[in-house]
Amino acid sequence: MTEKTQVHPPASEALKPGDSYVQSFARGLSVIRAFSAEAPRQTLSEVAKRCELTRAGARRILLTLETLGYVACDGRQFSLTPKILDLGFAYLSAQPLWQFAEPVMQALASELGESVSAAVLEGSDIVYVLRMPNRKIMSVNLGVGSRLPAWCTSMGRVLLADLDAEALTAQLAQLDAQRLPRHTMRTVASTAELSQRIAQVREQGWCLVNQELEEGLVSLAAPIKDRGGRTLAALNIGAQVNRTPPEAMLETCLPKLLDAARQISRLVQIKG
Amino acid sequence: MTEKTQVHPPASEALKPGDSYVQSFARGLSVIRAFSAEAPRQTLSEVAKRCELTRAGARRILLTLETLGYVACDGRQFSLTPKILDLGFAYLSAQPLWQFAEPVMQALASELGESVSAAVLEGSDIVYVLRMPNRKIMSVNLGVGSRLPAWCTSMGRVLLADLDAEALTAQLAQLDAQRLPRHTMRTVASTAELSQRIAQVREQGWCLVNQELEEGLVSLAAPIKDRGGRTLAALNIGAQVNRTPPEAMLETCLPKLLDAARQISRLVQIKG
Incomplete structure (x- = not known):
């Protein structure tokens, strides 16, 4: 041409x-x-x-x-x-969501002393978009732009829970075909069980994943929602199980996480 | 075609x-x-x-x-x-430097309770490549990929100090032509004075900028160097002047910053 x-x-x-x-x-x-x-x-x-x-x-x-x-x-x-970096930055700066999310996430990370992240769904992966690292829980490779399979992460399950039935079925079928890798003893063993857990996440509005991806890593996620109630992104707290066991996550972190997610959602719904 | x-x-x-x-x-x-x-x-x-x-x-x-x-x-x-984000991530993951820098920067940020950043020179701007935010000193827009004019930032002066004489002269001439904007009462007033300060930075191996870019913002920077002694990037601590005045920056932060910069430089020189 x-x-x-x-x-x-x-x-x-x-x-x-x-x-x-x-x-x-x-x-x-x-x-x-x-x-x-x-x-x-x-x-x-x-x-x-x-x-x-x-x-x-x-x-x-x-x-x-x-x-x-x-x-x-x-x-x-x-x-x-x-x-x-300008190319990726174009994305970040193009989404008012992240500008609202950042100060809220920073406050949450500093209040809890845990790492706080946000991610979106991209096919069957979650992609990290913002991250407030704290201490040394997360590996170096979990920076902005890095990916993890959605099905075995707390943010992934929150995002999958918002898919239409058809899209979710397709994702589960794909996972079935490749067989779920067992990252730890606790990794969910079948897509049937995974499907149940995702339904529970949809019901309760948050997700706890206890060492299914990596020994020692507990994570808690909640959705950030738009005006129509659809999930735009997931917000997450990641912690070391020895320091912050699942019970402590639910007691101390969950109310604060839900609060932060609601705060960001409201900002997006009003000003976004 | x-x-x-x-x-x-x-x-x-x-x-x-x-x-x-x-x-x-x-x-x-x-x-x-x-x-x-x-x-x-x-x-x-x-x-x-x-x-x-x-x-x-x-x-x-x-x-x-x-x-x-x-x-x-x-x-x-x-x-x-x-x-x-994959496009920007390609850059980050392509540089072993950042993988070495991240844990060191995280430890420094958490030890000092101040924000720690790293940037490189891109024309007459510095571009933020890594950032460990702490508290709320920096504005939301200073995320990865954002830019600031090099001449009035501590990282910028560290990076300018490593330019060849010819390249530095060209940058100063360009600044002269556009006249230096006075961001605050303390902003350096002429390129002659700027040139002296850059020479001092080259001499002493670090740079303190006291509220020249923004009232209340004090920053301290040191170079990360390759095997040949050339500056690859600048490492920075940013603080609020009321909480951490310049004297405290020099006494408490400077030794730790120089130590972190040396640590990262050594990792890059050995394994990079």
Whole structure:
């Protein structure tokens, strides 16, 4: 497609799968995502191989990213620049929700001395969007943008509980097909049992997960809701079981968590 | 350019400014950045207008983003999805530095009860890459990815102090041309004075900024250095002047900050 056809598009605006716009943009984004902790710096050939692109194709994308300031090159190796953060930041700043949530979460984390996080559902994963770390409960990799499977996390179950019956059934069927991994002795053993627990979460309006994902990790989650009562995100407190056993979570943390979730929901409903 | 020529590129690999790859990719990224707190949800026409694209061009990009899962559409309005965070996360996870820095910063924040941040230089701005918030000193907008002008922040001066003479001169000339805004009574008044302070930072290996950016905000920064002694990032403690005056910052916080910065530098130098 030439520059000219981009400016003067055909009468039909339908998106064709082979549209070069789709291709080049999708490839560009895949190059950004090719950089990771395992491969923070890569040569042109490495990027091409990792993204299944020709050298020429990879080179065009890398030079484009360099021109735009998203990639730096030290001669032979390419790496991402901090400007890349602007793209994720666009998301965060685009959602008034997170601006309302942050001070409330900060106050909660400092009052309880526990880590407080918020996440949304993305397919069958939860994605961390905000996180107030406290002490050293969570691993380094649970920063903003990191993912965990929804089914065995407290935030995930809160989010799954708000799915339409059809969407939830599809997720459970998918889990059934892959068989539930047993992360600990306590991990829920079947999708039938999981389904019951999700129904209970829907009923009671919060979720406690006791060491189903990792030994020693207890977590409690509640939904942040929009005006129509749909769940926008989940709010969570994570704690170490030896310091804060499940009973203490329910007694001390639950009322405060529900309160914080209600506070954020109200702000979103009024001003969002 | 057709799909075919992308797979079989011309012999010359040179990037031409009019290359459609550059254009479509750059436009795609500009659409992502068009979403903000002021415009979290936008119609096709609004996106087109904001990005100076034709409706057809904007539509193609939005549909591409939707196909890739980065954008959702509720019928009429488009918004970013949390998958967008993967792009910024690619940067964070691509830098071993941040994985080493996080636990050290967390320990420092919890020991001092002050907020601890890390930033890198991006042109004349600092960009926040990690942040351990504590209490309510920092405004909501100082999250990961947010920017501040380097010249009037402690992290900025630490980062500027490591620039080559030529690059620093260029930055100062640019500041001279735009005249330094006086954020508070204490903001440095001239680039000559700024240049002296930066030289002092280079000499002493840390920087204290006392309410030059905002009344009441005192901050202290130190460099994280690579094997060759070059500054990779700056580490910072931000405090409220009434609670932690500059003298207390120097007495209590400075040794701990320098220690944390050295610890992270050593980890990066050994394992990074």
